[in-house]
Amino acid sequence: xxxxxxxxxxxxxxxxxxxxxxxxxxxxxxxxxxxxxxxxxxxxxxxxxxxxxxxxxxxxxxxxxxxxxxxxxxxxxxxxxxxxxxxxxxxxxxxxxxxxxxxxxxxxxxxxxxxxxxxxxxxxxxxxxxxxxxxxxxxxxxxxxxxxxxxxxxxxxxxxxxxxxxxxxxxxxxxxxxxxxxxxxxxxxxxxxxxxxxxxxxxxxxxxxxxxxxxxxxxxxxxxxxxxxxxxxxxxxxxxxxxxxxxxxxxxxxxxxxxxxxxxxxxxxxxxxxxxxxxxxxxxxxxxxxxxxxxxxxxxxxxxxxxxxxxxxxxxxxxxxxxxxxxxxxxxxxxxxxxxxxxxxxxxxxxxxxxxxxxxxxxxxxxxxxxxxxxxxxxxxxxxxxxxxxxxxxxxxxxxxxxxxxxxxxxxxxxxxxxxxxxxxxxxxxxxxxxxxxxxxxxxxxxxxxxxxxxxxxxxxxxxxxxxxxxxxxxxxxxxxxxxxxx
Numbered sequence: 001x002x003x004x005x006x007x008x009x010x011x012x013x014x015x016x017x018x019x020x021x022x023x024x025x026x027x028x029x030x031x032x033x034x035x036x037x038x039x040x041x042x043x044x045x046x047x048x049x050x051x052x053x054x055x056x057x058x059x060x061x062x063x064x065x066x067x068x069x070x071x072x073x074x075x076x077x078x079x080x081x082x083x084x085x086x087x088x089x090x091x092x093x094x095x096x097x098x099x100x101x102x103x104x105x106x107x108x109x110x111x112x113x114x115x116x117x118x119x120x121x122x123x124x125x126x127x128x129x130x131x132x133x134x135x136x137x138x139x140x141x142x143x144x145x146x147x148x149x150x151x152x153x154x155x156x157x158x159x160x161x162x163x164x165x166x167x168x169x170x171x172x173x174x175x176x177x178x179x180x181x182x183x184x185x186x187x188x189x190x191x192x193x194x195x196x197x198x199x200x201x202x203x204x205x206x207x208x209x210x211x212x213x214x215x216x217x218x219x220x221x222x223x224x225x226x227x228x229x230x231x232x233x234x235x236x237x238x239x240x241x242x243x244x245x246x247x248x249x250x251x252x253x254x255x256x257x258x259x260x261x262x263x264x265x266x267x268x269x270x271x272x273x274x275x276x277x278x279x280x281x282x283x284x285x286x287x288x289x290x291x292x293x294x295x296x297x298x299x300x301x302x303x304x305x306x307x308x309x310x311x312x313x314x315x316x317x318x319x320x321x322x323x324x325x326x327x328x329x330x331x332x333x334x335x336x337x338x339x340x341x342x343x344x345x346x347x348x349x350x351x352x353x354x355x356x357x358x359x360x361x362x363x364x365x366x367x368x369x370x371x372x373x374x375x376x377x378x379x380x381x382x383x384x385x386x387x388x389x390x391x392x393x394x395x396x397x398x399x400x401x402x403x404x405x406x407x408x409x410x411x412x413x414x415x416x417x418x419x420x421x422x423x424x425x426x427x428x429x430x431x432x433x434x435x436x437x438x439x440x441x442x443x444x445x446x447x448x449x450x451x452x453x454x455x456x457x458x459x460x461x462x463x464x465x466x467x468x469x470x471x472x473x474x475x476x477x478x479x480x481x482x483x484x485x486x487x
Contacts, residue, residue: 033063035055035059039055051083054076054086065388067390069093070093076089084113088110091127095127095481097389100127103127107124107127148321166185166190176280187239194311201318204322205321211327212327213328213356213357215329215330217331221454222454224451226449227254229422229447231260232259232260232261232292233266233303234437235266235469236266237466238270238273240464240467244464251284252284253285255288257339257414258291258373259292259414260290261298262292262302263302263474264302265472265474268307275322286327287327288328291415293326298320305478324362328369328372331408334407334408335410336411340415341374342374342391342413343377344368347398370391371391375392376388377393377394378393379396396425396429399411414435415434418432420448421464434447440474
């Protein structure tokens, strides 16, 4: 209609004879936020256009709003049940959410209608393989008799070959000398010997398993701590943090707030470095679990594939065991609560509830453990359905009530890319920090870290930009379902 045409012309967007927004995808190829904005405006003018819903679904997928992507793909199919891209988008959304059976059903539909589509057939076959693998794992699983990988390792008798010239633990212990040598070794894209990697993993599992689910620390007036957000396998940016802010030490403590792995293709190097520092400074180097320290995420977004490529499937299983022991939250001076995701789907959760969480497992689909890893803040009061399709979004009033009940000043969380590397919301009571600059080599965002001092607990923000890294693309080890184009 004339109103649509006038709006479209004002955006400089070409319309072909079928009245479809022919160039919007290319015009906003990497500016997904604007694509979402303009498709939303288009849908207000024409709410019965399956293509608009499908294309907005793709933009949501690119910005990791998988819940919204799933809703739009479903809406596209409600408008036009024969719109094949809708099935494709819905399958991709369900895959990203780890809902493999639902994804398989839609891939089957696409393949049936388009039997010569090689990409669709490949994704169908890959998804089918995952569904069968999950069924097999459930069949052989035993709740009580599952043994640790540690029980099957004979690390002492692992041989370090004579031609290996890299770093080695000293008498089985991590030292500062070892850490510096290992970081340089990784910087040159060399692989730590598997014996050393296993030694680190076994020892850090022991350290983490003795920690509570809620770690509580006290900063003296003269002390400060550095809080970092997501690093996502961006090893060279991690080295830059240490260059800018100093190496970790007992007098330069750090807290890394989850999502150490996946997406970036140097996740093994990131996590072994962080685990090494945890062993070197167990009381002053802190690690919290993120939603990507989980099996489903690792299977889709690269870490499992990376560990298998650089080491073995057995080592990935040990990583999985270690991740389950990562604490879920940290309280500083009884006033600041740090967690990866955010607050809770229901009111009334207390710090004592967090202390009681049995974390040694894969996270459930709901409840406090899930929320700590997955939830996000929103500007409006109340709660709403999560854009991610997991947990919830919580408003300023939710934050205010939680802080008041638990006698806290503010929360620090991560989990979301921010253009400036950090964001302060909810009247200063909810702070987001994200430490992976130019996320996935395409977002153009800054990274940031926070200093908190014991004297006043006032956050000081420090920003930094991405540094060059070797020519290995993000998602290089990801499941092929997440690597390829989305039809």
